[in-house]
Amino acid sequence: MTAPTTGLPSAEVTRPRTVLVGTMFASAASFMAFVGVIIVYISERGSARTAGTEWFPSGVVELGPSGFIFATLILSSVTVQWAVQAINNDDRKNAIVALALSGLFGAAVFNQMWFIINDTGFGLNGSTAEFMFFVVNGTFAAFLIAATVFIVLTFLRALVGQFGPRKADSVAAAAFYWNTVVAMWAIAWYVIYVTK
Numbered sequence: 001m002t003a004p005t006t007g008l009p010s011a012e013v014t015r016p017r018t019v020l021v022g023t024m025f026a027s028a029a030s031f032m033a034f035v036g037v038i039i040v041y042i043s044e045r046g047s048a049r050t051a052g053t054e055w056f057p058s059g060v061v062e063l064g065p066s067g068f069i070f071a072t073l074i075l076s077s078v079t080v081q082w083a084v085q086a087i088n089n090d091d092r093k094n095a096i097v098a099l100a101l102s103g104l105f106g107a108a109v110f111n112q113m114w115f116i117i118n119d120t121g122f123g124l125n126g127s128t129a130e131f132m133f134f135v136v137n138g139t140f141a142a143f144l145i146a147a148t149v150f151i152v153l154t155f156l157r158a159l160v161g162q163f164g165p166r167k168a169d170s171v172a173a174a175a176f177y178w179n180t181v182v183a184m185w186a187i188a189w190y191v192i193y194v195t196k
Helices: 018-050 063-088 092-120 128-159 169-194
Strands: none
Touching: 018 128, 018 169, 063 092, 063 128, 063 169, 092 128, 092 169, 128 169
């Protein structure tokens, strides 16, 4: 004897959020690695100050250009969240514009970082302070490259129409990683450029 069926269609299969969850783990690992570099920087700076040596020469590391990077990254956080909101509303055109702007903001940050590095005149074979300056900024640049590549790949996938309200996890994942990198710069900006 067979059981009667109700004739209702089966429920739609829910797509697992593996991309978003994986990105959260990668973001946490990246953030912890960056915090580790910052801790080494603070430790080295503290040792130099205890020994009575000057960390950076006065007036070499300026606050202004690094503040422009911070402002640019804040704007980019707005644009990546705009992309997430647009794709959830099935507005692919605005999502594409928002992702393109985020990628351009990433390129602008690289340009600003290049200016800062050239402006300081530091060398890798200089003092411990100069070396640690390169280590922190280089580590941040590596994570920024990863975030920018993530945004560009998400942008390309959005161009061919792979995202929509039910398939927006990759856009949210890219935004999550991008915002993690913005948080990294907030820490680096305070530790290196504000407190010097």
